[in-house]
Amino acid sequence: MNKKPSSDETTNQKETNHNEQETLIHSEINNKQTSNKKPLKKFLKWTLGFFILFVVLIFAGYMMVILNGEKLLKENLEKMDMLEASIIYDHNGNEVRKLYKENREIVNMDEIPELMVDAFIATEDKRFNEHGGVDLWAIGRALYKDLVSGEIVEGGSTITQQLAKNMFLSSEKTVFRKVQEASIAIALENQYSKDEIIAMYLNQIYFGQGNVYGVKAASEIYFGKEDLNDLELWEIATLAAIPKAPSYYNPIDDSEKSKERRAIVLQLMYEQNLIAKSEMSEASKVDYKPISVEKQSYVSFIDYVILEAADKTGLTEDELREGGYRIYTTLDTNVQQVLEKTFSEDQWFPESGPEQQVQASMVIMDHNTGELKGMIGGRDTVQKGLNRALIPRQPGSSFKPIAVYAPALETGSWQPYSNLKDEPIKFGDYEPKNYYEHQYLGQVSMVKAIEDSINIPAVWLLNEIGIQTSLDFINNIGIELDENDRNLSIALGGLTTGVTPLDMTEAYSSFANNGTWTEATSIRKVINDLGETIYLAEPLTKEVMSEQNAYYMTKMMEEVVLEGTGYKAQMNRSVAGKTGSTQVGLPEVTDPKATRDLWFVGYTPEWTAAVWMGFDKTDTQHYLTVTSSYPAQLFSQVMTQSLADVPSSSFVKPEGVEELVQPPTSVDDLTILYDERNRAVELTWSPVEGNDNFYLVYKKEDKDKNYELVFTTFEPYVIDIAIKEKKKYQYYVITYNNKYELYSRKSNTVNIEIPKEKKNDVRFEDLFPFFR
Structure with missing residues (x-):
């Protein structure tokens, strides 16, 4: 039988159990507290580790950016040399034209007014003088606005970054390109002063109109002012307004939008205490009036200058322009x-x-x-x-002095008044004609042949001196003929390729400059x-000819x-x-x-x-x-x-040169009479002064093409009985100087028609049979 415990025992047992429970509870609580502290410590350790790693990575990244920027800058130093317009000056040293692919003239910082620097900094990068190439505040602001809008609406680029992008990088919007831009910007800030950077920026930026770069070119294009210090506030603000969108805000393409953007620039300058409110208000109201641009002049000459400059310097046209x-x-x-x-x-x-x-x-x-x-x-x-x-082009008779007459004089065998043939002649298969095909004088002086541009004497004389003599002279005065030009047609300027006006100018300068080409x-x-x-x-x-022959050519021409x-x-x-x-x-x-x-x-x-x-x-x-x-x-x-x-x-006349011996005086009063009784023609004229002169009488029947020499006489008259009734005859006389072998011009021409012979007339030859 079981014995029930007493009340005291029961009470003691309960107390014991309660104590054991409390102990167990405290033990569980302690166990729980201990287990909760372990993850926190671990978390703290990991957080600290990540933070240190983050700092290290940031530092390493920063160092990589710095080193990469320095490397990129070093590799692209040649890009620091901005294209600059070349300038052409006239013979007085005055500027007449700029040559460019990019219309730019480099200006130094001391040529840029402070107000212009202030305007661009206020508009493009107000913290320019405070940051080291990258503006973190501006980047943060830009990121916030981009996140709010859900797209890129603001770039946050500094002036130094813009310079880096424009000089070294493409305009693509990628993270990699932005990192490169930042790294180069930092490198630029490390290598150059703020003044040097802003000067480079103002020389580099694009101002629209297809090829206008830099503030000086922009000032000239938009306002016609070469000195930047002559610019007014509204003009400076107008220029500072353009880079945001050059095709949109330049005053030539859209003066109203330019004016609106100018007002924003002026407002920024006012807010940054750079100008007074009254200045802002006044400059905002000015209306832009385009400057008058004259039609481009001197283009042929300048095109030739570029060709010659490229030839003489070995530079390409692009190199000359930039x-x-x-x-x-x-x-x-x-x-x-x-x-x-x-x-x-x-x-x-x-x-x-x-x-x-x-x-x-x-x-x-x-x-x-x-x-x-x-x-x-x-x-x-x-x-x-x-x-x-x-x-x-084919030079025609303007080539005769070069191809024929000058080389003929140089042979020493011909003189300006030497007589040349002027009659129909066939040279092998070549049969030249005079301009007036049916007019031939028989013979003419070189002077006369040049003066009236007669063809036959030129071809005949070239044949006399030889084609090689002509070709040698032509080549010596800088004209290169085609190999197919070894023929008599060059006397009349018949060339395979032709010559240029510049060629002909150089060639004729030899005559003008006493024989020196x-x-x-x-x-x-x-x-x-x-x-x-x-x-x-x-x-x-x-020297291409003697002074004497150059002088003779001048006198003839x-x-x-x-x-x-x-x-x-x-x-x-x-x-x-x-x-x-x-x-x-x-x-x-x-x-x-x-x-x-x-x-x-x-x-x-x-x-x-x-x-x-x-x-x-x-x-x-x-x-x-x-x-x-x-x-x-x-x-x-x-x-x-x-x-x-x-x-x-x-x-x-150059010293030592003999004066050109003039030909004898020509007869100008030739008269003709018909002696009906003696059936003879009498020709008379006034005598010409000179002991060495005599006369050559030329005659042709009306139906004949050419005159023939019929008399040589020292007396100023002749009688011609070699005539026939009902025929028409023409005569002229030339004076000939036997000492210098010179001919005068032909005299006036006289005409006569021989009447029909009358029956039972006593004929001259009947009275004087020995004349028959």
């Missing part, structure tokens, strides 16, 4: 303006065709120095357009962006202008020159007056010039029907005005 070179030229702007004005006036040109305009070109050169004074390539010249002064040049010197002279012109010169085909080239000063024309060469065109090319090449004691005139493409609707009087009068018009301020002078 390297900041200073090219000092020989351009006389007065001469060039005269050329361009005259070529714009229709009165100096023959009538144009239905689809083409009659074109022309002209080159003017100082033959004493070789310096080109002016050049024009056409009546409608445009930059990099067709420059006809450099296009080969001088290379034409449009450049005096070229200076690079470091101020170093990389090219200094030293035109080539060489003076006659061309005074009495011959070039009379329209006469000026208020001494002029020598030669005309030229070429046949149209189209079987469908039967007009005897039709021509393809017209020339006048001539010179004064000061300058030499060549004029070409014609159509670019000759066809049945486009050919000329006028003479070389047109280029001759164009020469006169341009040269008269161009030389207006140059003292007039005459051609001077």
Whole structure:
């Protein structure tokens, strides 16, 4: 039987159990507290570890950014050299044109007004002077706005970052590119001062209009001001407004949007205490008025300058346009303006065709120095357009002095008044004709042949001296002919390729410059962006003929202008020159007056010039029907005005040169009578002074083409009985100087018709049978 415990025992047992429970509970609580402290410690340890790692990574990343920036900057240092416009100057050192791919002129910090610097900093990066290339505050603000909007609305780039992007990077919006931009910006800040960075930025930024870069070029394009210190506040603010969207905010393309953006710039400047409120208000109200831009001038000359500069310096055209070179030229702007004005006036040109305009070109050169004074390539010249002064054309008779007469004088066997044949002659398969096909004089002096541009004497004389003699002379004066030009047609300017007006100007300068050929040049010197002279012109010169023969050529070509085909080239000063024309060469065109090319090449004691005139493409609707009087009068018009301020002078005979022996005086009063009783013709004239003179009497029957020499006499009369009734006869007389072998001009021509013989008349030969 079980015994029940007593109450005391029960009570003790309960207390024991309670104590055990409390102990157990406390133990569980302690166990729980202990187990809860372990994860917290672990968490804290991991957090600290991640933080340290984060700091290390940030530091490592920062170091990588720094090192990468320095590396990128070092690798791309050449990009720090911004493209700069080259400048062309005229012969007085005045700027006439800028050459550029990017229209930019570099300015130093001391040339940039402080207010301009303030305007760009206030607009683009107000904390520019405080950050080290990257503005964390601006980046944070930009990130917040981008997150709120859900897209990239603000970049947060500093001026230094913009400079890094524009100079070294593309404009793509990627994280990698932004990191590179930041790294280069930091490197720039480490390498350059704030002044250097802002100067680079202002020289580099794009200002619209296709190719305007940097504040100076922008100032000139939009306001016509070269000195930035001349800019007013509203103009500075207008420029500072453009970089945000150059095609949108530049004042030429949209003056209203430009004005609106300018107001924002001014407001920013006011808020940053850079200008007063009244200044802001006044500058905001100004309306932009575009500056007047003159039509581009001097294009033919400048195009040639670029060609010559590239040839002489070895630089490419792109290098010349972007390297900041200073090219000092020989351009006389007065001469060039005269050329361009005259070529714009229709009165100096023959009538144009239905689809083409009659074109022309002209080159003017100082033959004493070789310096080109002016050049024009056409009546409608445009930059990099067709420059006809450099296009080969057939020179016609203007080539005769070069190909025939000068080399003939140089042989020593011919003189200006030497007699040349002028009669129909066939040279193998070649049968040249005179311009007036049926007019031949039998023989003429060299002077006469040049003066009237007679073809046969030129071809005959070339045949006499030999083609090689001619080719050697032509080559010596800088003209290279085709290998197929070894023929007599070169006497009349019939060339395979032709010659340019510039070629002809150089060649004729040899006559004007006492026998010295001088290379034409449009450049005096070229200076690079470091101020170093990389090219200094030293035109080539060489003696191509004696002073005496050059003087003789000048005296003969003076006659061309005074009495011959070039009379329209006469000026208020001494002029020598030669005309030229070429046949149209189209079987469908039967007009005897039709021509393809017209020339006048001539010179004064000061300058030499060549004029070409014609159509670019000759066809049945486009050919000329006028003479070389047109280029001759164009020469006169341009040269008269161009030389207006140059003292007039005459051609001077060089020392030691013999004066040109003049031919004997011509007979000018030849008279003719018919002696009916004696059936004879009597010719009489006044005697010509000179002991060495005698007379040559020429005669032809009306039906004959050519005259024949029928009498040689020392007396001023002859009697001709070799006549027939009902025939018509013509006579003229030439005076001949036996000492110098010189011929006068022919006398006046006299005509007579022999009447029918009357029956039972006593004939002269019946009275004097020995005359039969």
